Amino acid sequence: MTEEILKVEHLNKFYGDWQALHDISFNLKKGEVLAILGPSGSGKSTLLRTLNGLENYKNGEIVFHGKKVQPSPKEWQAIRQKIGMVFQSYDLFPNLTVMQNILLAPTKVQKRDRAEVEQEAHHLLKRVNMDQYADTYPRELSGGQQQRVAIVRTLAMKPEVILLDEITASLDPEMVRGIEDIVKKLSENDHMTMILVTHQMNFAKRVADQVLFLEKGRIIEKTPCEQFFTEPQSERAQQFLTDMDF
Amino acid sequence: MAHSGINVLFSGSNFDRLLVGLWTSIWIAALSIIIGLLIGTIFGVLRTMPNKIIRCILRVYMEIFRILPSVVLLYLVYYILPRSLHINWPGTWMAVLAFSLWVAAEFSDIVRGALQSVPLAQKESGLALGLSKMQLFLYVLLPQAFKLELPATINLATRVIKTTSILMLISVMDVINVGQQIIEANNQKFPTGVFWVYGLIFFFYFILDYPLSVWAKSLMAKQK
């Protein structure tokens, strides 16, 4: 049996009086890739952000490695070192070079040896063909290049789970494939556990093991990936796939 | 030529005295700016925090010190401290205190504004990496804010340097005060000395402030 790494139970999230997430429950096994799909505004980003404490929630539980997360800033700060996140807009720090961006958290937060992390960083940068840009500032890089660095920056923390929120959505089409390949390899070669939100059905189909289909803040179905794209259980998912021309 | 006004600058130790006066103005300005920037940074950071009471107090502080004319502030410190609190510091220290409080007030608002214009996404991507609040400010938000606020900070520095010209009001031996004494002492011998002394003082201030002002302008042009 594979180890369960993350479990969400009966999670409810409000923005003011308005409920954004309704009774969300699911779990994630080690090495699993979960795609969260659903129409715009269905709460995909909200759910992802809740999973590393960027959004608070009213009730319900998030269980990480069998331990209930106490939703305090301190606890979240510790857990974020294990649950990394990559955003649509990359958000590299413009005041730091590529290498400095990568080194910041491992050296300051995890207090790891600088030389050792730097060596790892070069190794990771090589994997995404970005090593020659180690001393470059983010503004000199294309979107796709920045996103590669953002992925490396998260990997350098040695996270156990990575959350990916539409990481290809603001890239030029010719950049998208490269980023998708990186994610695919992370899953295949490193067995990295990931949750990804995307509007690119092909991307989800290529890398995901399971699909969580959301609508209006509710889980409509959770289905193995292959099955989701061939015979989704719900009519809504069916309609969604038709709308996405899939 | 002995009575040409320019010689007032070089008779006796006048020139050296003016330089010493200038140095007094410079170190008071420099120290006030350094202390003010440090305190202003802390206040500016606090003003972006959720705590309403702290924010409100600092806001009031900022408004008061910003509205108060520097002369009034200087007098207040000069007279209140010794009389009410029995603190008897030399005038130069009083001046540093008054100017630091003023710089801190102005700078806190500059820092707050700059911090608020750093995109929220920067904060979130820092938090997502596990940075603490403190680390986030130190390594991500403040460095970006400082870059945004540099022109305004340089402008503030030029204003502080200019404002040192009121130091003689609390009897500090600054360059103006020294100049005034030289003019009075040499009134008979060099009737036109006043032009030369003030001309030189003008030149001193120009040399100090003009490069700063050019620097600020070129930075602003670049940011556009």
Ligand SMILES: Nc1ncnc2c1ncn2[C@@H]1O[C@H](COP(=O)(O)OP(=O)(O)OP(=O)(O)O)[C@@H](O)[C@H]1O
């Ligand atoms: N900070 C916020 N305050 C109030 N409402 C919010 C906030 N953030 C998101 N929402 C609302 O919550 C709902 C879900 O938003 P969310 O961003 O999670 O959707 P999404 O599924 O990621 O959409 P998209 O595919 O467009 O990214 C939306 O109706 C949105 O308007």
Ligand SMILES: [Mg+2]
């Ligand atoms: Mg979203």
